[in-house]
Amino acid sequence: MATCKIIHTADWQLGKPFGRFPAEVSAALSEARLDAIDRLSAVASDQGASHVVVAGDVFDNVDPGDRIVMQALSRMDRANVTWWLMPGNHDHARPGGLWSRVRRVAPARVRVVDTPEAVELESNAWLLPAPLEHRKTASDPTAAMVDMPTPPGAIRIGLAHGSITEFGAAGESANLIPPDRAKSAGLDYLALGDWHGYLTVGDRTAYSGTPETDRFGRDEPGSCISVEVRQGDVPTLERVDTGRYRWFSRRWEVSGVEDLRRKVEDLRSDARLSDVLLSLKLSGVANLAERVAISSELDDKVAHELRHLDVDTSGLVARPRPEDVARIDVQGALAAAAVSLQARAEAGGPDAGVAAAALERLYVEVMRRGAEVVA
Incomplete structure (x- = not known):
C-alpha cells in the first residue's frame, strides 16, 4: 500500500499588522509568525515528513512587502523539506501579482501551486490544489478536484481554502466546500485552511489551524497536523502544537x-x-x-x-x-x-x-x- 507523510498547515498570514496592540506587542506577534516556519521545519524533521503543504493564506495580504517574503523564503530554504504554497483568500492569485514575484525568487525547495492542476509530490503521491483567484467566490473552489487526473493507484491529496458548507447558511458565505468532497473526488486526504483552529470533518478531511493563534476566543496553542496518508485507507492524523503565544x-x-x-x-x-x-x-x-x-x-x-x-x-x-x-x-x-x-x-x-x-x-x-x- 502506497503511503506519504506530510505536514499540513495553513493560515500563516505573514505580515499581519496586529494594529490594535502597542508597537512592541504587534512586532513580537508578527515576528512569531515567521518563527513558526522554523517550528514547522522541526516538526517535519521529527515526524519524518518530506513535504509541508500550506492550505492558503501564507501571507496576510497580496502585498506583504519584500522583507516578509524574503524572510519567509530564506527560513523555508534552510529546512530539508519541500514546501507547497497555495494562495488563499487573503493572498489570492492574480496575474503578475504576489505569487508571480514569489515564484521568481523562491528557492528550489519552495513550490507555488497557484493553478488548479494535479502536481506530483513524490512517486505515487499527487497534490490536487484549489487556489483562490479572488478573495471571495460564490463557486466551490474544490469542484475541479473531481476530474483532476492522477495515475491509477496513486495517493490523492486535496489542498483547499474555504468553509465547509454547514459552517454558514448558503448564500451568506463565500468559498464554500461540500463536506463530502474527499469522497466525491476520490481523495485520500483533504487538507483545508481558513478555519483558524484544529478541526476534523469526517475521517479524511481536516483543518490544521494556524501555527500561531491570532485572536482571543481560542485557548489552544497554534498547531499543525502530521498526516500519514495511505492510498485507499483512512489517514492517520496527529495534531502537533507549534504556537508560542x-x-x-x-x-x-x-x-x-x-x-x-x-x-x-x-x-x-x-x-x-x-x-x-x-x-x-x-x-x-x-x-x-x-x-x-x-x-x-x-x-x-x-x-x-x-x-x-x-x-x-x-x-x-x-x-x-x-x-x-x-x-x-x-x-x-x-x-x-x-x-x-x-x-x-x-x-x-x-x-x-x-x-x-x-x-x-x-x-x-x-x-x-x-x-x-x-x-
Missing part, C-alpha cells in the same frame, strides 16, 4: 487582591506569562481598599508580567465600608462629597456605578497624596 479569555470573580493572585498563579501553571495575551473580565464585590489594591496589582505587576493585558473591571463592584470613607481624611466640600458619593453608591440607583467610581477615584487620590507627604 497563548491568547486566553478569562472571567474571574474576585473579592480581594489575594483572590486575584491565586487566579494568576493558576494561569501561570497553564503557560509562561510572558507568552500570554489575556482578555480579562473581573466581577464580584470588594470593599473600596481591596478594589483599589486589585487595580494596582493588575496595573503595576500583572500587566508587566504578561505579553499583553486587556482588562474590564466594570463588573467588580466597590462597596465602601465606613472605615474606607474614614480614611479619606478630607474636610469641607470634599468631605461632604465623600459622604454623598457613599450614599449614592449604596443606594443602588441609576448613578450608583458612577458614584462608586468617583468615590474610588477620590480615595486613590487622597491615598496617593498621603504617600507623597510621608515620602
